[in-house]
Amino acid sequence: MPLLVHAVRALARSRAVGLVVVAAPPDGVAGVAALLDSHGLDGKDIRVVAGGATRQESVRLGLAAIPAGTGIVLVHDAARPLVPVEVVDAVAAAVRAGAEAVVPAVPLADTVKRVTPAAAPGVPEPVLDTPDRATLRAVQTPQGFRLDTLHEVHQKALAEEAGGGLPPVTDDAGLVERYGGQVVVVPGHEEAFKVTRPLDLVLAEAVLARRRASDGF
Numbered sequence: 780m781p782l783l784v785h786a787v788r789a790l791a792r793s794r795a796v797g798l799v800v801v802a803a804p805p806d807g808v809a810g811v812a813a814l815l816d817s818h819g820l821d822g823k824d825i826r827v828v829a830g831g832a833t834r835q836e837s838v839r840l841g842l843a844a845i846p847a848g849t850g851i852v853l854v855h856d857a858a859r860p861l862v863p864v865e866v867v868d869a870v871a872a873a874v875r876a877g878a879e880a881v882v883p884a885v886p887l888a889d890t891v892k893r894v895t896p897a898a899a900p901g902v903p904e905p906v907l908d909t910p911d912r913a914t915l916r917a918v919q920t921p922q923g924f925r926l927d928t929l930h931e932v933h934q935k936a937l938a939e940e941a942g943g944g945l946p947p948v949t950d951d952a953g954l955v956e957r958y959g960g961q962v963v964v965v966p967g968h969e970e971a972f973k974v975t976r977p978l979d980l981v982l983a984e985a986v987l988a989r990r991r992a993s994d995g996f
């Protein structure tokens with residue numbers, strides 16, 4: 780099953796989710812819609828829209844497809860197909876309980892160094908400092924927001940970009956932070972990792988095999 784289907788299914792399985800909007804490559808909207816249609820995803824309403832050139836633009840275009848009056852929106856990566864439903868539920872619950880922006884995250888296993896990035900790959904990089912690992916978190920998705928909050932920060936960012944302003948952020952919570960909002964972290968899950976490198980695919984296969992063996996997932 781394609782990773783995208785797993786990612787949509789991970790959201791659709793949550794009782795907190797009523798509608799899933801998928802931002803697809805503009806020339807792939809019909810194909811993605813047909814793919815998702817063929818998988819009958821928990822009977823949830825699935826809409827596919829044309830995405831943008833960056834993640835931030837895709838999110839903004841996806842937001843436009845969400846009915847006004849919706850209270851909570853979760854933004855997920857297709858690249859995090861195995862997020863457990865408990866994480867989806869916990870993020871939605873934290874927004875419902877009053878947080879304006881919620882991020883699932885896990886502590887870091889590695890010590891992290893801040894460096895001056897090298898001009899070319901392989902060139903030694905001078906270390907600037909070592910942040911206290913206890914204060915760092917690796918953040919995941921889905922990230923949860925009040926719809927009005929997320930809409931407002933995306934519109935502000937769009938206006939700034941039009942004026943040649945700040946570059947796109949790498950996650951939506953970053954936009955809330957940029958405009959002074961309060962983001963909170965809730966526990967994420969090691970299985971919500973991002974499938975980016977070849978080794979991640981091996982790990983994803985192993986997680987799926989374990990789930991199949993243990994609960995017929």
Ligand SMILES: Nc1ccn([C@@H]2O[C@H](COP(=O)(O)OP(=O)(O)OP(=O)(O)O)[C@@H](O)[C@H]2O)c(=O)n1
Nearest residue numbers: 802830831832833834837855856857858974975
């Ligand atoms: N134009 C884009 C680019 C990305 N995404 C979303 O953002 C997620 C992360 O995308 P990307 O930055 O391409 O992640 P990776 O492929 O993991 O690349 P890298 O970590 O190397 O940046 C994707 O899963 C997708 O859901 C999007 O909606 N629209």
Ligand SMILES: C[C@](O)(CO)[C@H](O)COP(=O)(O)O
Nearest residue numbers: 834856918919920949950973
């Ligand atoms: C949103 C995210 O997955 C949080 O870790 C991450 O920032 C996405 O980054 P990418 O470079 O767009 O994959």
